[in-house]
Amino acid sequence: MSPAHSPQDKQDPTSLDDGRLPAIAATAMVLPGGFRWKDLREGRSAVRFLGDTFPVAVGAPVTESLRVPEHFPYDIMPRGLLLAVEALRRLEYDSERRFGLVLGLPSLFSETEYVEHMLVHRHDEAEMGPMMGFAFGNPLDYLAGFAGARGPVLRVDSACATGNDALIAACRLLEAGTVRDVLVVCASSMLNPVGLALFHNLKALNDRSDLEASCPFDARRRGFVMGEGAAALWLTVDPPRSQVEGFVCGYGSSMSGVHFVDLPEDLTPVERACRAALRCGEVPSYVSAHGTATQANDAMETRLHRSLFGERAESIPLSSIKSMIGHCLGAAALIEAIVCLHALNEQIAPPTINLHRPDPRCDLDYVPLRARPIRGRYALSNAFAFGGHNASVLLRGAAL
Template structure:
């Protein structure tokens, strides 16, 4: 089955920088920050009071209110991104369409419906179990984004969910590609979402000392590889890709953005939240993706870094890149789009895959914004400030998650 190649034929996203793929891409190339003061919740007693909110998301523009209120925001966001990606690919299935049995979904989500969890827990504690919503569990569980999309878009094939924290949607894309490559499906919607701008999530991540507290400068708070960085900036959002078996795509004349050629994974085996010092785990995942693709590191012409803007990640990721790329580490353009989007958690790997694929399409790489005073230990070319024209033939995207999950994807120009 190894001759089955997997290509990207559709993209979708809704995130703090843009409500769809093209507005997001323009924003990323223009260096637009999607970060602002938190408005959705009372953040006055939280250490981190800034986030990437989607302030203009009108779910009822996409689905009836009756359906929307049965879904948590994370599921709504994924649903919208998946719909855009399917539209973009030109794929739509009627109920019971025979081809729909060869089409599936893999979603990544770090936390699932955490806002609903908070609401329901409050009801439980303040009123009692008899007032819990019958939709509470379906809204909370992290697999429901994929379940709901399969119901509404008639996708009857393989359907599963990755919950590897901030690497979840990179796993979703890699796993979906593997499902197609082994012949279990011809089309897969792959991506992820989180909507964790909630008091519990913001408070919890702050206690884990992961979040930026640069509350007086929201747009400058996510500053990957900069000496002044002080944590990641929470963001909500979703992204989805339509992956398709190459012959299937070519036969129907689909627009092919890129080919998925490599998928690498490793575990740090070290700590629940901190990366292994030296970045050995991340390096093994990057090498594994290169080996899977059968290419050498020198081929990589753009690297979309995990680049969270935490003290630990940006240094260890830089070390990992040097380990794998050698001298080429100093030549390859690297950027962290999290400097603009903030950290979408389970949506991060997917939106960064979208950025990597569009970098291939347009032969341009988005910048790392806010990188004005580079950390001396971060001495690579992170494309500071402005987008750059680069002949991107091969793009790598790194995603690392709490738990020590390291996931790396490789895309090639079609």
């Protein structure tokens, strides 16, 4: 059977029926090291030594204590869910409205405690009882109840692109007109021995043992440094007066059709996602790179940037905040989208730190070491995941 349309680039709709853009009325982040936006702006590093029980030397943990909610119904609280709760606690949204919830909580990236518990206790019915609570959407049910969501609820998972895909799903719910407010919350926590072992075996993790190990676009890069964290935002068609942090102007996604851990030689599908996000050819003043510090990703992103922007590529800064907070997996893209809003609203691009010896193949402006002033309305945030998910969003700040 042939599809009704031949393969070609198509624009995804973003604006609502009345021409308005989905507005971001509030944001919140739970970052490694207790970081806030100002720490990223100042180029600080949350990477620290983990200790002897971990298969790699360094990571970027969330260091603040996380409160278990009162009346939590289960004995085991996966850390990913706890981080999501903390992000929702910090989000200033109007709980009187009827809103939906899109949750980006990749199961394996947020519930490795669950796997370990089941392995230990799976023949013990009494111990297995609490685990039943997490099955079949209960984290979504729990968080919807915690947030007070009375509208449609969804839980999405596209590994490291989950944050952008959750934002895209929320835009689609608003465009459909079934709800006027949606909370988006993403969280990820795999910074434990089991989680690290899984990535370590794939040789995706950095095996350096120094605090500059997270060094995207640097010649010394050898894989990513694992981080953890959460982010949440309130997307609405009716933002309260004086409470707009920015807008989602465009989005696009695609699948690469290559093996799980490979990146495509042919950049056509990746470009399709980016071009859909850029819609009418808007030129961003800043690009938030996926920037994992793997050899293949950073070289691919450099080629992509040149292909997208041609002669202007060298004048459009792109940087990777993963150099400062590691790779927060399923939360990374939503964190980076929020950082784009801060960057636009303060007209300053966060830096790529630890970039002391640039890779000759990575020859663009990665905002090395220090933040830099920018001027413009738009920022493009890219995410590329295991399995070939490409998801890009174009954001506009509220300031200009």
